[in-house]
Amino acid sequence: MKLKIRKYKKTDLDSLYQICLQTGNNGKDATKLYKNKKLIGHIYSAPYAIFEPELCFILSMNSNPCGYILGTKNTIRFQKWLKNKWYFKLQKSYSMPLDEDNSRDANLIRQLYIQQDNREEFKNYPAHLHIDILPNAQRRGYGRKLINAFLKELIYQKVIGVHLIVSKNNINAFNFYQKVGFTNFKFLKESILFYKSL
Numbered sequence: 001m002k003l004k005i006r007k008y009k010k011t012d013l014d015s016l017y018q019i020c021l022q023t024g025n026n027g028k029d030a031t032k033l034y035k036n037k038k039l040i041g042h043i044y045s046a047p048y049a050i051f052e053p054e055l056c057f058i059l060s061m062n063s064n065p066c067g068y069i070l071g072t073k074n075t076i077r078f079q080k081w082l083k084n085k086w087y088f089k090l091q092k093s094y095s096m097p098l099d100e101d102n103s104r105d106a107n108l109i110r111q112l113y114i115q116q117d118n119r120e121e122f123k124n125y126p127a128h129l130h131i132d133i134l135p136n137a138q139r140r141g142y143g144r145k146l147i148n149a150f151l152k153e154l155i156y157q158k159v160i161g162v163h164l165i166v167s168k169n170n171i172n173a174f175n176f177y178q179k180v181g182f183t184n185f186k187f188l189k190e191s192i193l194f195y196k197s198l
């Protein structure tokens with residue numbers, strides 16, 4: 001088994017959707033939870049790689065993508081692009097669900113319409129990231145390597161800080177982030193916000 005980290009290529013986009021879905025249930029497979037298998041990737045993986053491909057790194061196993069790290073160096077600028085371009089375009093395919101529709105698909109579709117969060121932390125920690133690795137490549141040290149590759153690129157681009165948000169139910173990720181140098185965090189309603197100066 002040969003694991004390798006490399007830069008993102010446009011042909012990786014389908015894999016980003018797939019890996020995002022397969023890790024989208026607090027780190028576990030979410031395939032059975034959603035009718036529409038692309039929605040979760042529309043929000044949590046694809047737009048980052050399209051907007052800032054230089055901040056997307058792929059982990060491959062025997063040349064097949066099995067993980068990624070991606071994000072943005074400027075959350076507010078990224079959110080503007082999401083609203084005006086990416087979500088604006090997706091709204092044509094996904095109409096606003098009815099109020100009584102509480103399905104998981106509907107809750108994701110609502111995110112395409114909701115005004116993005118603008119937290120105080122974005123000032124000192126403007127970048128943010130997402131990392132997802134399929135189970136057979138986990139716990140081999142590549143999560144740490146992906147984080148290091150991403151932070152190195154942020155430092156190269158003179159970014160002053162980074163944050164990330166993890167669900168309170170994802171204990172594995174919560175432990176992982178602390179091990180790889182994210183020592184500052186605060187509890188939000190249903191999630192935990194980590195932040196780090198660079």
Ligand SMILES: CC(C)(COP(=O)(O)OP(=O)(O)OC[C@H]1O[C@@H](n2cnc3c(N)ncnc32)[C@H](O)[C@@H]1OP(=O)(O)O)[C@@H](O)C(=O)NCCC(=O)NCCS
Nearest residue numbers: 023027132133138139140141142143144166172173175179
């Ligand atoms: C969380 C995740 C990115 C970690 O990547 P990984 O490759 O498994 O982690 P690594 O092997 O690089 O581990 C790095 C360090 O974190 C620790 N660690 C990793 N997973 C851990 C866990 N579940 N509990 C405790 N420590 C953990 C390792 O022991 C290692 O510490 P050490 O170097 O001191 O021994 C990966 O498991 C994953 O993608 N999970 C599913 C998707 C997910 O939850 N993503 C995060 C969403 S916010």
